[in-house]
Amino acid sequence: MAKAKITFSDIDQTVNVPAGTRIIEVSEKIGAGIIYGCREGDCGTCMTHVEEGWNNLTEPSVLEEKVLRENMASRHDRLACQAQILGDCKVKPA
Amino acid sequence: MMPLQAEPAARAIAKPGESVEIAPGVHWIGALDPTLRTFDIILRTANGTTYNSYMVRGTDGVAIIDTVKAEFADDFFARIESVARYDEIRIIVLNHLEPDHTGALPELMRRAPQAKLYISTRATAMLKALLKPKEDKGPLAFETVGTGDEVSLGDRTLRFLHTPFLHWPDTQCTYLVEEGVLFSGDVFGCHYCDTRLLNDRCGDFRFAFDYYYAHIMRPFKTHVMDALKLIEPLPLKTIAPTHGPILRDRPRRYITRYRELSTASFADKIGNEERSLIIFYMSAYGSTARMAEAICAGAEEQPGLRVSLYDLEGGETQPFVDLIESADALALGSPTINGDAVKPIWDLLSSLAVIDLKGKLGAAFGSYGWTGEAVRMIEDRMRGLKMRVPVAGLRVKLIPTDEELDECRAFGRDIASAIASGEKGRVIDFAELG
Numbered sequence: 001m002a003k004a005k006i007t008f009s010d011i012d013q014t015v016n017v018p019a020g021t022r023i024i025e026v027s028e029k030i031g032a033g034i035i036y037g038c039r040e041g042d043c044g045t046c047m048t049h050v051e052e053g054w055n056n057l058t059e060p061s062v063l064e065e066k067v068l069r070e071n072m073a074s075r076h077d078r079l080a081c082q083a084q085i086l087g088d089c090k091v092k093p094a
Numbered sequence: 095m096m097p098l099q100a101e102p103a104a105r106a107i108a109k110p111g112e113s114v115e116i117a118p119g120v121h122w123i124g125a126l127d128p129t130l131r132t133f134d135i136i137l138r139t140a141n142g143t144t145y146n147s148y149m150v151r152g153t154d155g156v157a158i159i160d161t162v163k164a165e166f167a168d169d170f171f172a173r174i175e176s177v178a179r180y181d182e183i184r185i186i187v188l189n190h191l192e193p194d195h196t197g198a199l200p201e202l203m204r205r206a207p208q209a210k211l212y213i214s215t216r217a218t219a220m221l222k223a224l225l226k227p228k229e230d231k232g233p234l235a236f237e238t239v240g241t242g243d244e245v246s247l248g249d250r251t252l253r254f255l256h257t258p259f260l261h262w263p264d265t266q267c268t269y270l271v272e273e274g275v276l277f278s279g280d281v282f283g284c285h286y287c288d289t290r291l292l293n294d295r296c297g298d299f300r301f302a303f304d305y306y307y308a309h310i311m312r313p314f315k316t317h318v319m320d321a322l323k324l325i326e327p328l329p330l331k332t333i334a335p336t337h338g339p340i341l342r343d344r345p346r347r348y349i350t351r352y353r354e355l356s357t358a359s360f361a362d363k364i365g366n367e368e369r370s371l372i373i374f375y376m377s378a379y380g381s382t383a384r385m386a387e388a389i390c391a392g393a394e395e396q397p398g399l400r401v402s403l404y405d406l407e408g409g410e411t412q413p414f415v416d417l418i419e420s421a422d423a424l425a426l427g428s429p430t431i432n433g434d435a436v437k438p439i440w441d442l443l444s445s446l447a448v449i450d451l452k453g454k455l456g457a458a459f460g461s462y463g464w465t466g467e468a469v470r471m472i473e474d475r476m477r478g479l480k481m482r483v484p485v486a487g488l489r490v491k492l493i494p495t496d497e498e499l500d501e502c503r504a505f506g507r508d509i510a511s512a513i514a515s516g517e518k519g520r521v522i523d524f525a526e527l528g
């Protein structure tokens with residue numbers, strides 16, 4: 001299976017994950033500072049800033065776009081419970 | 095359980111129907127709740143609480159900062175009416191949307207329909223969930239603001255500080271630039287009700303201040319530190335929180351106290367290089383205790399790891415919670431009794447909500463007779479608390495043999511190396527995270 005590296009810059013840790021893994025699944029286990037609420041793309045709590053590899057995540061859905069907008073997300077923010085990792089990237093809590 | 099207000103204190107500062115001027119043009123318009131004994135289910139208070147709300151008057155209108163719990167709306171409106179007309183209110187700032195501060199909001203919006211709401215960038219969804227606006231009533235008039243954003247009242251400026259997760263995602267602080275007043279929301283607050291209202295006039299509330307921090311802010315220590323970075327540089331004359339005394343006498347002391355309470359003391363003592371594993375167990379006949387000792391011995395072989403072993407039966411929960419907060423890893427041992435782990439284990443696990451467990455490593459072990467559910471149940475609970483459980487739990491049927499004690503030592507070594515593999519910089523494989 002294809003692998004990708006995701007770095008959590010707040011705790012300076014990198015994990016090698018199977019492509020398609022959601023950011024939430026990794027960050028939770030490794031203990032990065034990203035916080036969760038609903039886990040289903042509704043509350044906006046898990047907003048995450050993508051520092052590198054913006055294009056290596058799955059495209060946001062219409063619903064995710066709406067929640068990001070409502071929470072005044074900046075251009076490179078994503079919901080960690082929604083975005084799936086396709087290639088190397090670097091993230092931190094938004 | 096008698097209401098404290100029955101006897102109007104001679105030195106009362108907060109009087110029915112009157113506002114209290116806490117700085118030029120800045121009035122307290124909140125409410126007293128002296129008979130409350132339990133707050134938010136999780137907190138106790140020995141003399142009630144206050145819901146502090148404030149009014150700021152500028153040459154260009156009036157701002158209301160936070161409101162009160164719904165049951166106290168009458169007190170709040172009476173105090174507003176003593177200093178302002180509803181048609182003067184241009185701005186309503188909501189530093190925190192919890193119902194104890196937004197209960198009177200719908201009625202305030204009805205009385206001052208021209209006023210615009212100012213909330214944090216993280217609060218939109220919460221505001222909509224709170225007010226459940228009807229589409230046909232037109233859109234809500236609100237603006238989201240972040241650190242450095244300002245709104246003017248003519249000769250007065252309100253500047254916002256984005257301080258999320260203190261203690262909800264939506265929280266923010268508001269700073270009145272010209273008077274050096276920080277409207278801090280629940281931050282620096284406490285459940286303490288005193289008609290004398292001002293920190294230099296009222297009784298000794300230090301206990302209530304620390305207690306509030308311990309139960310409300312402590313799970314969010316890193317967010318507290320981030321907020322303090324924004325707050326500390328401000329010239330400050332007064333901190334005006336949403337509960338408890340108004341901190342006008344030497345307000346910096348309270349900021350210093352927050353910094354002290356948010357700084358891990360254990361790490362300072364044993365040095366940041368050293369890692370720490372705490373092993374707790376309960377044991378009726380000594381089998382789980384023997385396992386714990388062997389696990390401890392195995393883990394101790396790892397250099398740079400400090401291992402501590404405790405029998406839960408011999409201690410109170412609270413100091414153990416403190417220990418766990420500053421540890422890197424936690425191993426819990428329980429026998430299986432009637433298909434479950436034993437109550438002291440659950441008592442400990444249910445006391446951990448006040449600390450940040452995210453990413454701490456967890457492991458479970460225990461002796462059992464025929465079904466052995468306890469270990470799996472503890473592991474599931476640890477995962478539910480956002481700990482990672484990379485080493486599969488270890489169970490031993492009844493009394494451990496020498497070989498089984500060897501397995502326990504190996505289990506201890508595995509936990510120790512999983513702790514060590516969390517070192518910064520190294521690439522970890524997803525499968526290792528458990």
Ligand SMILES: Cc1cc2nc3c(=O)[nH]c(=O)nc-3n(C[C@H](O)[C@H](O)[C@H](O)COP(=O)(O)O)c2cc1C
Binds near residue numbers: 037134
């Ligand atoms: C101290 C405190 C902590 C809270 N923590 C959470 C939380 O972690 N996640 C969440 O979804 N809601 C949290 N809430 C919000 C409550 O679940 C919410 O206000 C709910 O509507 C209360 O229901 P009740 O009226 O039945 O008490 C918290 C509320 C308080 C007072």
Ligand code: FES
Binds near residue numbers: 038039042047081
């Ligand atoms: S956790 Fe609620 S949107 Fe991701």
Ligand SMILES: [Fe+2]
Binds near residue numbers: 190192
């Ligand atoms: Fe609150």
Ligand SMILES: [Fe+2]
Binds near residue numbers: 192194195336337
């Ligand atoms: Fe509150």
